[in-house]
Amino acid sequence: MAAFSLETRPGNGRTHVVISGLVDEQVDLTPIIGLDGTVELNLKGIRRLNSAGVRVWVDALRTLSKRARVEVIEASPAVVDQLNMISGFLGGGTLRSFYGPMICERCDKESNHLFDAGEVRDLDRLPPVTCATCSQPLELDDDEDRYIHFLREPTRVG
Numbered sequence: 001m002a003a004f005s006l007e008t009r010p011g012n013g014r015t016h017v018v019i020s021g022l023v024d025e026q027v028d029l030t031p032i033i034g035l036d037g038t039v040e041l042n043l044k045g046i047r048r049l050n051s052a053g054v055r056v057w058v059d060a061l062r063t064l065s066k067r068a069r070v071e072v073i074e075a076s077p078a079v080v081d082q083l084n085m086i087s088g089f090l091g092g093g094t095l096r097s098f099y100g101p102m103i104c105e106r107c108d109k110e111s112n113h114l115f116d117a118g119e120v121r122d123l124d125r126l127p128p129v130t131c132a133t134c135s136q137p138l139e140l141d142d143d144e145d146r147y148i149h150f151l152r153e154p155t156r157v158g
């Protein structure tokens with residue numbers, strides 16, 4: 001299990017934040033709470049959150065999104081699971097994109113594919129994705145209705 005890490009990189013009126021690893025009760029999210037302007041959170045590397053970590057996370061996101069415009073990109077499957085369980089997981093943040101765990105039955109290969117949240121919401125399903133190796137359609141390695149349930153909920157998507 002990769003350790004927790006948080007890196008912030010200020011840009012042009014926009015702070016890029018990359019958060020990775022395990023989110024538990026010991027994580028320190030104070031470096032992001034004081035940010036303002038537009039804050040882009042890349043959550044590609046979050047592998048797991050435990051229930052105490054979720055509480056720390058939700059408090060931090062709620063506080064952060066009071067003063068900053070929060071955009072979440074590349075939400076990992078672990079983050080999508082939380083989005084499906086907890087309304088308000090992103091505070092007032094907006095989800096831009098997320099990963100789906102895909103499987104090619106012909107190649108017996110698993111890969112994560114990045115989906116545009118607005119596109120999936122508009123289609124009300126995942127757009128077709130083909131295998132880079134054999135060009136066959138990939139299947140989501142999960143129940144699709146369960147996996148994209150959060151897009152039909154009040155979580156802001158755009």
Ligand SMILES: [Zn+2]
Nearest residue numbers: 104107131134
């Ligand atoms: Zn294939």
